[in-house]
Each structure stands twice: as C-alpha cells, then as structure tokens.
Amino acid sequence: MPNKNKIKPSYTRSLDLKKGYVEMVHGSGGRAMTQLIDQLFLSAFDNEFLRQMNDQACFQSTNGRMVMATDSHVITPLFFPGGDIGSLSVHGTINDVVMSGAKPSYLAASFILEEGFPLADLKRIVDSMAKAAQQADVPIITGDTKVVEKDSGDGVFITTTGVGMVPDGIHISSENAQPGDKILVSGTLGDHGIAIMLLRENLSFHCTLESDTASLHDLVASMVTAVPNIHVLRDPTRGGIATALNEISQQSSVGMMLYENKLPILEPVNAACEFLGLDPLYVANEGKLIAICAPDKADKLLATMHAHPLGNKAAIIGEVIEDTHCFVQMETCFGGKRVVDWLSGEQLPRIC
C-alpha cells in the first residue's frame, strides 16, 4: 500500500501564511481546501487520527460511561491578554467535559471562516489551539472548515466538541446539591469578562488584567481523587457565578446563601465593575470552577484546590440551604441580605 504522505501533492505553490487571506475557494471542497487543511490544520494538530484524512475519526473505546460536550466560540476581539479564540475554544469544551469528573479523551473542531480573514491570524489561532490541546493532552482528531462571504461572519467562529471517560464511582451532576453542602470557587471571579470588556473599542481606560482562560482537567482530576463524592462541578462562564448558581439551585431544588466578604475578586476587576456599574458576580470566567460538596469534605477539597496552581486562590464562598423558592441569597459585607438573581438580558452599565 503506497504511503499517502509520499504522493506529490498536485498543488505546487504553498499557502501564503504571512500575507494571504481566506478565500471562498478554501471552503469549496477543492484543492485549495485540501491545501489549507494540509498545510495549516494538519501540520498544527498532527496526530494519527487526523493523518488518515477521513471524514470521521475512528477510535477505540473502553467500557464505561462517556461524556460529550460541545461549545461554539464567538468572541470580539479574537486576541486578548491571556489568550485568544483558539485557546479559548479548546479550554471551553475541555472544561465542559471535565465538569462531570471525566478525563477528557478527544476533541473535534469546526471552523467557520470569513472571506478575507488574514491567514497569518488564522495560523496564530490554530497554533494556539494546538498548543492548548497538547498541554491538556487531548488531541483534536477530526474537524471541518467552511468559508462564508465577507461581512457574513466575524472573522472566525470555532465550534469544538469533546468526549471523555468518567471514572467509576464518580457521579457529579448539577441536581446533586443538598442543604448543608458547602460552595467553593477555584479562584478570582470575573477576570475574563472584564479583560475582554476593557479591550472593546469604546472603553478607553487601561489596566493589566488578563483573561483567566485555562483548561481545568488537571485540577478536576486531583479534586475527584481527593474527594470522589463531589456533588456538583460547574464552570461559571457566561453570566458569571450568579447565573451558574441559580441554574444549580433550580436543578437541585435548593436555595443558596453566599457571603460577600468571602468572594475572591481581584482589585482591578472590582474597580472596573465599580466604574462601569457592573456586578462581578455576573461577569464571565473561562478558567474557574464552582464545586459543591458535603460540609465534612469541604476542608479537604479546599486544601486540594489550594495545592494546585489553578486553585491557589480557591475559597469557600457559601452554603446550600433549604428554599422552595430556589433563591440564591447573599449576606452582604454590610450585614444585610439580598437576592443574587438571574441575569436579565445583557448586563448594561448604569447611567449615573
């Protein structure tokens, strides 16, 4: 059987990854598309599955429970301090997979590219994805590329899908929170959302804040090893921890009581929120998780998180309570109480 890689490609001029642009032909299924896949995606993501160049990836599975998660990534700007849409698209899906306690196995990636998008930027994004996937040891084994006409997209949209294996004895689900449980977060809140917001065109003040985008597979692995019966794990992305906690409250039919003075929030995030009239509880995170566990396991879980670089600012921020209305409440630093409600619409700055 001839080795496919030794067949001379029928295209001769290589892709101009410095000055070239995405063209409609890159999505039309012809030679140009094959060239893009070969010279850009395959060379970056290189692995045995992808090299077979099939429309699907065939892999061996083991007996047990599998999880699958998918996430579409659209973000402006595409590059931001601490990451870019590439690393974000890998971290986001891996994090969704591991919030079940699973070990992530494989990723699939699908790209929607806008005509005219610089190939140099696309290469930066693809390289960043490859690096993120390699660091997490989760290969991208199949994918797809489409090109839309100019002005029909926002540069690049990336959808990633991930699968993983859940170890025996792990049963983590958002319906498992029980009154008395402790609520933990793995680190400072709102870093990603504020870093992105400060970059947007019409905000003209500067700070050195970086997105927290990170893959949480290793942190979760050490957490489930230390405390196998964690009740709930959730990554508080869009809508921040307020939204995630309201979802968990509904799913578990419980209430929650948070303590404002226990919330880990960076000074610049607090200041930016103050300035813009935003609430850090509703601001997105991309490298943080919420964990809920029985009260007698909370200290052990917290110590495990503290021992991991992605959890060294972890904190116990509240507890699960009985409440038929499923309210998430917070004892304010001032001594009063308030509801931490679902976010309604977009979070918009106040007028005065």
Added chain:
Amino acid sequence: MKYIDEFRDGVVAKKIAENISLEANQARSYHLMEFCGGHTHAISRYGITDLLPTNVHMIHGPGCPVCVLPIGRVENAIQLAQIPRLILCSYGDMLRIPTANGMSLQKIKAQGADVRMIYSSADAVKIAQQNPHRQVVFLAVGFETTTPPTAVTIQQAQALGLTNFSVFCNHVLTPSAISHILQSPEVRQLGTVPLDGFIGPAHVSTIIGGQPYEYFTEEFQKPVVIAGFEPLDVMQAILMLIRQLNEGRAEVENEFTRAVLPTGNVKAQLLVAEVFELRRTFEWRGLGLVPYSALKIKSNYAEFDAEQRFQIPTLSIADNKACECGAILRGVKKPQDCKIFGTVCTPENPIGSCMVSSEGACAAHYSYGRFRDSNVSSRKANA
C-alpha cells in the same frame, strides 16, 4: 478598593444601625424618601432595610432617569432610529425601555437600525466625526449630573463645525420633581403618603449644591440630608434625618461633604446655563406634566437640536393600565402592591419603566429584595 471599601464597612454599619435604633422614637414612625435611583440601588444591593428598625420606612423616589422618561419620548427615539442611515447613540439602560406596543431601541436594533450604546457623550461626537455622511443623534437623558457633559458635547460639535450631529434632549431637573411630589394631593391634602424627610441626591448635588433644597425645608418643613451613594452614606443620612425630626428641625444638611459644596459646581452650572434653557413644562412618566422641570437646547445652538432638525412631534402615550409605575414613582404604592409585579412584569419582560433600570424601584426590589415577600407569605402559610 481604596476610597470605596471605607464606605461599605459592615462593622461601622452595625454601629450606625445601633444608634438609629437607640435614637428612633418608638412612639412614632419615620417615612423617608430617597429621591435618587442610586440610593435605591444601594439600599437594595446592601440589604440596608435589614439594618433598620421597623418604624423607619424608606420610600423610593422618582430619581431614575430611565424610569421617568415618558413613553412618548422613547417612541420618538425609536422613530428617529428608523430614519435610513441615521445613527442613534445612547446610554445602556435606555435601550431596553419598552413602548406601548412592546418595541424598544434594542428590538429596533435587532431589526437593523443603527443604535449604539455609548459610555460617554463624547463618544457620540467621535462617531459623528467618523461618519461625516451620516446623521448622528445623541439621545440625552438624565438629571443634573449628565447635563454638563451633554453641554460640553454640543460645544465641541460646534467648535468642530459638525453638521451631522444633534442631541435629542431629555434632561430633567431634580428640585422641580421634589416640589411636585410635595405638592401632590396625596402628600399635601390627603396625607395618604406620609413623607417626613428626604435623602438628597449624591451626584446631582455635586453640580447644583445644597442651596436648591432650602425651599423644601422652608416652605414644606421637610428636612433634607444630601448623601453619597455608598451604603454607609445612606445609613448616616438616615440617622441625621431622624435626629432632625426628633429635634423638630427642618434643615438642609450635607453628609456628602467629600464631594458636595454648598454652591455646587459653578463652572458646570454656567456651562449648562450657556447651552440650555428651561422648558415651560415637560411630561414625566408617573408624575405627568411638571412645570419648569426640564431643559431644552437654546436657540444659539438650535442647529444641534434634534427636535428641530427632525421636527420631532410631541407624543403622549399612556402607560399600560395595569402598570402602577406612576403611583410607585410618587411613593403612593410599593412595587409589591402592583398586580403585575413579578408575574407579567419582570426584568426580562418589563411592562413599566421601573422594572427596566437597576435603579428603578421595581427592578431593585425584584432583583435584590423579593425573597422578603416570599418569607412573609411562607410565614403566613405556616401560621
């Protein structure tokens, strides 16, 4: 956060709360109106009501710029935004106000209108410079705090010789609204709304100073304490009002001395006087027509007045019949007295303006305080 955390200290709050409990006369009650939405927000967000004795009642006033803008003016803005190639700029909260037919600037935007959320009025001028062949209208709203920046914007546009920029002016005045509430039949003749004193605005007072409130202390014998927007400011102002009432005084006092001068910001006042003049009357949502309560652009700057440039008509559109925003804005009713509160009218689907802005009485109660209603109802159910 330096200069902020000091004013959110729970330990100090407890001390002030103890003083309020000690000094509040058990034989009477205290009905205090916080005029400003900023105070309403602080009271709800920090749970200040939990720290007050049961005979101290806070009444939410109409000082929320989004809440008091009448539906007719929102409809005007929506019609403006539908003019082909026109760019309408405004502050965030304005985009969500619903009109009678459920339309909003946000919905018009989704249908293709060019509506842009800006953080500063100066951004509107920049947009006009960047789009010389398109009309750019800044939908200006707010009390005395946001008026000087609008004046600066108009002068900048004039200095730059911009011919494609105009302002749809909806700036309103605090003192005339307070007068209107004090003169309302519910307060003056019927006595159905007990009103013993006011927490005076924070940011508004940095511009206008304390002097404009003296009329209320003299004419109506109602004490006013100007307070900052931090929760400790509010607590301290409540204590100061209780002391005045106990001692039978009705004076303008200033708790917010770190920012408010008795004369206010004279430079800003002069700037506003240069660009704006009083309207004879202006419609407020909930209060109706209030004489001399709003500003319009002076004839010297008429070329920047969107009302003239686009011949904007006066539209008077009634509120939804079931909506109690009017009574709530006058302090006659509480959000939970409204039949559609939290059922038909929610922050996701606001019927009335008080549910739109986080400074609105209904949205503040819904988002931060409604667990108290359920506590009451479950206690009743258990009894």
